[in-house]
Each structure stands twice: as structure tokens, then as C-alpha cells.
Amino acid sequence: MTLASLSQHSSGLPGLGETAVASTLESLLLNENPYASTSTEQLIADAAVAPVDPDQGTVYSNFAVALLGTALVEAAGVDDYATLLRERLTEPLGMDHTVVAATADQVPEDAVPGYLLNGTRAPRWWGEGYLPAGSATFTTASDLAIWAQANLDGTAPGAAALQPTAPMGTDTEIGWGWLTSPSFDGTGAQTWHNGATGGFRTFLTLDLAAGTGFLILSNSVAPVEDVVLAYATGSSIPGPCFCCGSADRGSRWVAGYGAWHWPPLSPLRQY
DSSP states (O other): OOHHHHHTTOSSOOSSOHHHHHHHHHHHHHTOOTTTTOOHHHHHHHHHHOOOOTTSOOOOOHHHHHHHHHHHHHHHTOSOHHHHHIIIIIHHHTOTTOEEOSSGGGSOTTOOOOBOTTSOBOOOOOOSTTGGGTTTEEOOHHHHHHHHHHHHTTOSTTGGGGSOOEEOSTTOEESSSOEEEEOTTSSSEEEEEEEEETTEEEEEEEETTTTEEEEEEESBSSOOHHHHHHHHHTOOOOOOSOOOSOOOTTSSOOOSEEEEEETTTEEEEEO
16 A cells, blocks of 8 residues: 555545544434544554455545545644645635634634535534545635646646646546536536535536636535536526525635636636
8 A cells, every 4th residue: 555545545444444434324314414533643653453355446445535634744743734735735725714623613604604515504514533634624616726727837836736646436537636627618628526525516627728616615515526517517506405695706705606717716606
């Protein structure tokens, strides 16, 4: 097992450690945060007893990415993942509204609530162990545009991570975390990543050749890939599942969903 295999989801590890598996099942029944019970120490303990299947091929694993981040924190000699993220990424790029929450009191006060498909408000996700996997990252459209633009022009720390180095399923390759696959309209390639946490969905895709990007932030668990497809193919962009407020690209409030294209950062649709 290598750092590369952790980054490329080819380590043979399962998607979650045993503590998170147990708490995820409970959280589904009780609508609770599934990651609160996994500290960094518990994550490492779970890794010590985790089954490893070198023949399973590529399997997306938050467990692997969390362990990768934990190893990088140790190698950097910093106190925690929040410090590593701040020193290496958010401060150098000026991403002033991006934070991670290891504890409940670190969740930003102005963070938008997330919602389940039935309109029930989702619990806040926070927790130390899975922070490197993006389980409790709070940000804004403006900050993500800064991050995306820095990757497009090569000034982002670790921008070489965009370049694919290994296969990942049919028609898809992976670099260090970033995925590359044919664009939705079939005219080129897109380098992308999506994400889903409690009550939220995101999708960020970059066209490296054109120097453009497309971003969706949603505070519903409803999939947003159909919105990306509609934009890419020029068809009608669907509305959100429900509306629960107003959207502002400069804040953490994105109700329903917000979709942006840049440069420049311009809203396509906001609810």
C-alpha cells in the first residue's frame, strides 16, 4: 500500500473504516452525524484491523483519503489537518472563507443548512478523522472559483495533481484525486470531482484546454449531475427539488442550488 494507491483509490481498503460503517448505519436511522465518533486516533486504529483486498481494483474510499491526509499531516510536522490545509492551500490562495470542522463548535455560524430528499433538515457533519476526505469542509462559490482558477493557470499548490496517471473504471482516469473523463457533450475532456455530505451536493469540472470551469453547490442531497449535463449540452437547466431561501455567491448560503461558470465568475442560475 502506497500514498499513491490511497490517492487513486486502488489501495484495497474498503470505503469506510469499521467505526464509520457502524455509525453510518445508525445515522441513517436516526438522522445523525456519521463521522463524530471517528477521531484521528480511531481512524488509525480502524486501519490497523481493516481488511485489505489487493485484487478489488479501483474502489472509491473515503477511508483511504482520510488516511492519506493523516499521513501528510504527520509528514509535514503540523498539529492537524486544519493547519495543513490553511498553511499549504487556503492562506496562500486567499481562500478566506474555507474552513474545516473537527468539532461541532467549529461549524461556521452562517453555514447554510442541508436538506434530505423529503425536506427534512440534515444534521451538521463534523469530525476529526475524516476531515481530509472532505466530510466537513465549509466554503463558498467565490473560494472554489479561486481554487479552480489557480488549478487552471497552474499556480495552485500541487496543480500537477490534475494530470491523470492511472485508469479508474471505464473511460475515466485519475491523477492525485482529480478525475478525467470525456466531457458530457463528447467534444473533449473534463477534469472534475463531485462530492456529497449530509444534505449537500457539489460538482466542479474544469476544461483545461479552454481554461474554463463550471461549479454547482447545492444544499440538498438530490444529485446535481443532471444540471451539469443540461448546461454542457445546452438543454434546459432543471429547477431545484425545493426552494428554501436565497443564494449569494459570496456567502455560504446556496439554497436549492447555485450554478456558476467562469471566467468571469458569473451565475447561470441561483435559487
